Amino acid sequence: xxxxxxxxxxxxxxxxxxxxxxxxxxxxxxxxxxxxxxxxxxxxxxxxxxxxxxxxxxxxxxxxxxxxxxxxxxxxxxxxxxxxxxxxxxxxxxxxxxxxxxxxxxxxxxxxxxxxxxxxxxxxxxxxxxxxxxxxxxxxxxxxxxxxxxxxxxxxxxxxxxxxxxxxxxxxxxxxxxxxxxxxxxxxxxxxxxxxxxxxxxxxxxxxxxxxxxxxxxxxxxxxxxxxxxxxxxxxxxxxxxxxxxxxxxxxxxxxxxxxxxxxxxxxxxxxxxxxxxxxxxxxxxxxxxxxxxxxxxxxxxxxxxxxxxxxxxxxxxxxxxxxxxxxxxxxxxxxxxxxxxxxxxxxxxxxxxxxxxxxxxxxx
Amino acid sequence: xxxxxxxxxxxxxxxxxxxxxxxxxxxxxxxxxxxxxxxxxxxxxxxxxxxxxxxxxxxxxxxxxxxxxxxxxxxxxxxxxxxxxxxxxxxxxxxxxxxxxxxxxxxxxxxxxxxxxxxxxxxxxxxxxxxxxxxxxxxxxxxxxxxxxxxxxxxxxxxxxxxxxxxxxxxxxxxxxxxxxxxxxxxxxxxxxxxxxxxxxxxxxxxxxxxxxxxxxxxxxxxxxxxxxxxxxxxxxxxxxxxxxxxxxxxxxxxxxxxxxxxxxxxxxxxxxxxxxxxxxxxxxxxxxxxxxxxxxxxxxxxxxxxxxxxxxxxxxxxxxxxxxxxxxxxxxxxxxxxxxxxxxxxxx
Amino acid sequence: xxxxxxxxxxxxxxxxxxxxxxxxxxxxxxxxxxxxxxxxxxxxxxxxxxxxxxxxxxxxxxxxxxxxxxxxxxxxxxx
Numbered sequence: 001x002x003x004x005x006x007x008x009x010x011x012x013x014x015x016x017x018x019x020x021x022x023x024x025x026x027x028x029x030x031x032x033x034x035x036x037x038x039x040x041x042x043x044x045x046x047x048x049x050x051x052x053x054x055x056x057x058x059x060x061x062x063x064x065x066x067x068x069x070x071x072x073x074x075x076x077x078x079x080x081x082x083x084x085x086x087x088x089x090x091x092x093x094x095x096x097x098x099x100x101x102x103x104x105x106x107x108x109x110x111x112x113x114x115x116x117x118x119x120x121x122x123x124x125x126x127x128x129x130x131x132x133x134x135x136x137x138x139x140x141x142x143x144x145x146x147x148x149x150x151x152x153x154x155x156x157x158x159x160x161x162x163x164x165x166x167x168x169x170x171x172x173x174x175x176x177x178x179x180x181x182x183x184x185x186x187x188x189x190x191x192x193x194x195x196x197x198x199x200x201x202x203x204x205x206x207x208x209x210x211x212x213x214x215x216x217x218x219x220x221x222x223x224x225x226x227x228x229x230x231x232x233x234x235x236x237x238x239x240x241x242x243x244x245x246x247x248x249x250x251x252x253x254x255x256x257x258x259x260x261x262x263x264x265x266x267x268x269x270x271x272x273x274x275x276x277x278x279x280x281x282x283x284x285x286x287x288x289x290x291x292x293x294x295x296x297x298x299x300x301x302x303x304x305x306x307x308x309x310x311x312x313x314x315x316x317x318x319x320x321x322x323x324x325x326x327x328x329x330x331x332x333x334x335x336x337x338x339x340x341x342x343x344x345x346x347x348x349x350x351x352x353x354x355x356x357x358x359x360x361x362x363x364x365x
Numbered sequence: 366x367x368x369x370x371x372x373x374x375x376x377x378x379x380x381x382x383x384x385x386x387x388x389x390x391x392x393x394x395x396x397x398x399x400x401x402x403x404x405x406x407x408x409x410x411x412x413x414x415x416x417x418x419x420x421x422x423x424x425x426x427x428x429x430x431x432x433x434x435x436x437x438x439x440x441x442x443x444x445x446x447x448x449x450x451x452x453x454x455x456x457x458x459x460x461x462x463x464x465x466x467x468x469x470x471x472x473x474x475x476x477x478x479x480x481x482x483x484x485x486x487x488x489x490x491x492x493x494x495x496x497x498x499x500x501x502x503x504x505x506x507x508x509x510x511x512x513x514x515x516x517x518x519x520x521x522x523x524x525x526x527x528x529x530x531x532x533x534x535x536x537x538x539x540x541x542x543x544x545x546x547x548x549x550x551x552x553x554x555x556x557x558x559x560x561x562x563x564x565x566x567x568x569x570x571x572x573x574x575x576x577x578x579x580x581x582x583x584x585x586x587x588x589x590x591x592x593x594x595x596x597x598x599x600x601x602x603x604x605x606x607x608x609x610x611x612x613x614x615x616x617x618x619x620x621x622x623x624x625x626x627x628x629x630x631x632x633x634x635x636x637x638x639x640x641x642x643x644x645x646x647x648x649x650x651x652x653x654x655x656x657x658x659x660x661x662x663x664x665x666x667x668x669x670x671x672x673x674x675x676x677x678x679x680x681x682x683x684x685x686x687x688x689x690x691x692x693x694x695x696x697x698x699x700x701x702x703x704x705x706x707x708x709x710x711x712x713x714x
Numbered sequence: 715x716x717x718x719x720x721x722x723x724x725x726x727x728x729x730x731x732x733x734x735x736x737x738x739x740x741x742x743x744x745x746x747x748x749x750x751x752x753x754x755x756x757x758x759x760x761x762x763x764x765x766x767x768x769x770x771x772x773x774x775x776x777x778x779x780x781x782x783x784x785x786x787x788x789x790x791x792x793x
Contacts, residue, residue: 001719001740001741002720002722002760003720003772003777004719006781007781012784012788015787015788015792016784016787016788016791018791019787019790022791035716036716036717036718089765116765117748117765117766117767118765119748119766119767139716139765140716142716142769143765145751145767146748146764146765146766146767149732149748149751149767152732153732153733192716194716194718194762194764195716197718197762197769197770198770220718227780227783227784230787246780248773248776248779249772249773249774249777249780250770250772251770256751256769258750258751258753259751259769262750262751
């Protein structure tokens with residue numbers, strides 16, 4: 001596959017790993033904040049190629065994992081209403097809220113359908129005028145434009161049976177919340193390349209300056225990740241603090257203007273609950289007043305969105321990068337993908353699930 | 366300086382152990398294993414090895430007969446490359462072949478929902494006849510039941526098969542040894558992606574076709590050529606990884622395969638990339654792995670390449686170890702492959 | 715987050731900016747994606763597709779530069 005295979009060359013990857021080892025003279029802690037990058041790192045064994053002393057942390061970059069359980073419960077309660085078709089991305093189906101998952105709701109008779117794109121949900125609304133189609137709109141800034149377009153097309157076509165349950169989240173506020181915690185040990189950041197494809201990376205400059213942390217916009221293939229890590233370590237070793245763009249073939253400083261314009265038209269920034277972390281100001285999206293008719297919570301009044309409860313799992317600390325999955329006493333014993341205690345084990349992109357599938361029990365001899 | 370948000374740790378209470386059957390119990394992964402271990406084996410089985418292999422071998426008056434059963438609940442019933450009928454015939458023929466047996470006869474039981482179109486039933490039955498002829502086996506007996514509208518999902522098929530074991534030594538996980546070579550008969554991931562794309566209306570062009578096919582000819586050829594096959598497994602739900610993990614657990618061995626050696630066709634690769642699916646766990650219906658002694662590896666590969674250019678040696682059995690495991694050599698290192706807990710779903714993330 | 719894959723634009727349909735879509739090839743398989751956010755995309759371009767939408771056109775020149783940088787590192791290490 002073009003633009004994929006060239007960036008997966010194993011020989012080049014090994015040379016890059018050697019180059020990283022050569023420039024590394026001290027231990028460094030680097031965080032990535034993208035479930036897709038976590039997945040790629042663990043799938044290809046990128047972290048196994050790094051010198052000891054480079055600690056790669058997985059931040060709250062999985063939109064499925066950070067969706068508040070109250071929102072999942074709201075989705076279920078909407079799905080259980082007669083006549084509703086609730087559409088969701090595949091990886092959201094098995095995530096339990098406080099009351100079970102969308103999959104178990106489907107098992108009880110709710111019409112829950114998996115879609116690949118918000119436009120598939122829109123098509124269902126067009127094909128089923130007598131049904132209410134609700135799309136569970138989760139995801140970071142990469143996905144928000146796709147939801148926005150579904151709304152704009154619905155508006156254009158005068159569809160009255162399509163609405164959204166919105167739970168979009170934003171990366172930079174999460175980074176700031178993490179870095180504001182004095183206990184955090186993050187020294188460098190790999191920024192999510194696909195998010196930045198949409199948003200550009202100007203927002204990261206004040207964060208880098210304020211916290212004195214190098215930020216490297218990084219892609220997803222093995223060579224992208226290795227190059228991003230290399231550039232980040234170079235900055236750390238040389239004492240520089242810059243926002244550098246490794247993913248130049250797709251990320252421009254200003255991002256994608258038409259995508260951002262669509263998001264700005266349909267959504268406004270608001271405060272948001274992050275599962276396992278709590279409320280972060282200005283870190284989520286809600287519909288603007290003009291588009292409130294498309295808000296499922298307005299269309300189905302009485303749908304409660306309950307706040308997070310308190311339990312003993314440490315997924316919050318894992319998402320904030322202060323602990324790793326293997327630090328948790330329940331990891332792989334009381335807490336497994338089959339019986340997850342927290343969001344990070346529930347989703348296959350979660351740090352704990354990724355570790356469970358890909359790393360246990362092999363630690364290098 | 367903004368106020369620091371008050372941070373708390375919140376996670377859901379875990380699911381309690383299932384009191385009801387869930388979809389995952391039919392997935393072929395961990396939950397299915399659990400169901401077999403906790404419900405079926407205590408009632409029916411005698412040892413660890415009963416009920417887990419593809420079929421049973423029975424000694425009847427000096428002859429070794431292979432006996433297997435399977436049910437088919439595929440949705441959609443018709444997909445590119447086949448239908449529920451082709452699946453049923455080939456699936457059972459293949460289970461018998463995996464015991465080192467020449468298939469002799471199949472039975473099929475139909476559970477049909479009231480209102481099911483006669484034309485579709487005819488299509489399926491014709492597919493079964495065509496598949497049986499291609500596999501050189503006869504459909505000799507069967508049964509039909511009709512259930513009320515709304516209670517049957519169209520059509521369910523159950524097949525049983527009987528075959529004559531022609532391998533001179535038993536073909537089963539007990540015979541797996543350290544040093545054995547793992548030979549894969551062809552590229553993986555076609556059936557699962559074909560069915561998923563058809564069911565979810567993914568609009569892939571050209572549509573990915575299932576690899577549904579009989580495997581008896583290849584197996585009988587290996588046996589004829591004197592290959593001392595230690596173990597065979599056809600890859601079905603749960604894919605290549607699940608098949609090898611199951612053998613590893615039953616045989617108490619560790620196995621290692623290399624990511625770069627597993628053949629995957631371009632369309633399957635493309636579909637898996639865009640959906641975020643791991644092809645190692647995607648269902649197949651016309652592929653198998655053979656575990657043979659190291660010195661027979663090349664010959665086995667050469668023979669299988671005669672049927673499919675994509676046949677490949679993908680790994681080895683390393684050593685005897687409890688509880689048995691499968692590891693994958695990746696670009697950067699090595700990782701463990703585990704049974705999935707449920708069906709793989711397309712990712713956004 | 716953000717599973718997104720590069721694919722080649724084989725054909726483009728529709729004049730309306732909001733509804734423009736195209737057939738995109740990924741390895742051996744072709745799937746439609748909405749091109750509303752890449753109005754500059756032409757047949758033969760490679761686009762990055764996420765959730766059924768092309769969200770950017772790949773800059774071939776930058777891709778080459780990135781690969782060249784990687785080559786430099788590889789060559790240095792080989793010495």
